[in-house]
Amino acid sequence: MEPAEEQDAGNHTLLSEFILSGLSSRPELQHLLFFTICFVYSMTLIGNLLICMATAHPTLHTPMYFFLRVLSLLDISTASVVVPKMLVSTLSEDRSISYLGCVTQLYCVVFLASTEWYLLAAMAYDRYVAVCHPLRYPAIMSTRACLSMVLLSCCSGQVVSVVQTAWVFTLSFCGPRRINYFFCDIPPLVLLSCADTSRYERQLISATVLVIFTPFCLILLSYTCIISSILSISSAESRHKTFSTCSSHLTVVDRAFRFPSVMHVLIFSKMTM
Numbered sequence: 001m002e003p004a005e006e007q008d009a010g011n012h013t014l015l016s017e018f019i020l021s022g023l024s025s026r027p028e029l030q031h032l033l034f035f036t037i038c039f040v041y042s043m044t045l046i047g048n049l050l051i052c053m054a055t056a057h058p059t060l061h062t063p064m065y066f067f068l069r070v071l072s073l074l075d076i077s078t079a080s081v082v083v084p085k086m087l088v089s090t091l092s093e094d095r096s097i098s099y100l101g102c103v104t105q106l107y108c109v110v111f112l113a114s115t116e117w118y119l120l121a122a123m124a125y126d127r128y129v130a131v132c133h134p135l136r137y138p139a140i141m142s143t144r145a146c147l148s149m150v151l152l153s154c155c156s157g158q159v160v161s162v163v164q165t166a167w168v169f170t171l172s173f174c175g176p177r178r179i180n181y182f183f184c185d186i187p188p189l190v191l192l193s194c195a196d197t198s199r200y201e202r203q204l205i206s207a208t209v210l211v212i213f214t215p216f217c218l219i220l221l222s223y224t225c226i227i228s229s230i231l232s233i234s235s236a237e238s239r240h241k242t243f244s245t246c247s248s249h250l251t252v253v254d255r256a257f258r259f260p261s262v263m264h265v266l267i268f269s270k271m272t273m
């Protein structure tokens with residue numbers, strides 16, 4: 001993808017880089033931010049690597065733990081796309097990111113996040129089959145079916161990422177190159193465009209609904225069936241034991257959907273002001 005043209009007083013110059021605002025511009029906070037981000041990043045890597053190692057045990061070769069391993073690898077990848085650049089920018093006065101670097105970062109973030117959301121929907125279906133159709137579970141959730149679900153999630157994420165990245169970088173950028181965020185994300189980049197983005201903003205909101213709320217609705221439908229099935233169990237102990245098998249997935253769903261949804265609502269409100 002070629003660098004965009006930046007308009008300046010009627011002249012066209014090649015836009016070769018952007019400036020990331022980072023988490024804070026106060027110099028006295030940079031070292032504190034660096035060590036905090038480094039600590040959180042290290043804990044993220046260690047925690048997800050431990051999950052991968054623990055679920056690799058032969059006794060845990062079940063669909064749920066297979067999905068958890070893939071989810072952990074996605075978390076590691078997402079953090080590694082964003083955090084290293086944040087660490088360098090925090091201690092360095094140079095907060096620039098090249099045009100190609102911004103394209104690559106945006107593509108990877110959208111691909112990994114979209115894949116994760118679709119994978120969470122697949123995990124909800126896994127829990128639905130386990131609770132509502134336990135006798136057919138081994139046949140339905142076979143190794144081939146699990147691999148197909150992961151592949152479908154990746155392909156869906158790939159399509160979403162290619163389309164969204166292409167949409168963003170066909171916009172004309174002019175004036176300030178400063179991205180008011182700590183990495184290259186879609187809404188802050190749209191705010192930099194000098195073109196009329198009203199049509200694109202509508203497309204972006206529609207795409208966000210499709211990518212985030214479609215998996216969320218599938219998850220909600222799965223858990224509606226799960227809760228209905230659990231409530232039909234006469235024993236309170238059996239109900240608690242059955243529902244506890246879904247607790248880890250619900251925790252991951254809450255973490256995965258709450259932060260992006262809040263951040264995008266805040267940025268969308270800024271875009272429409």
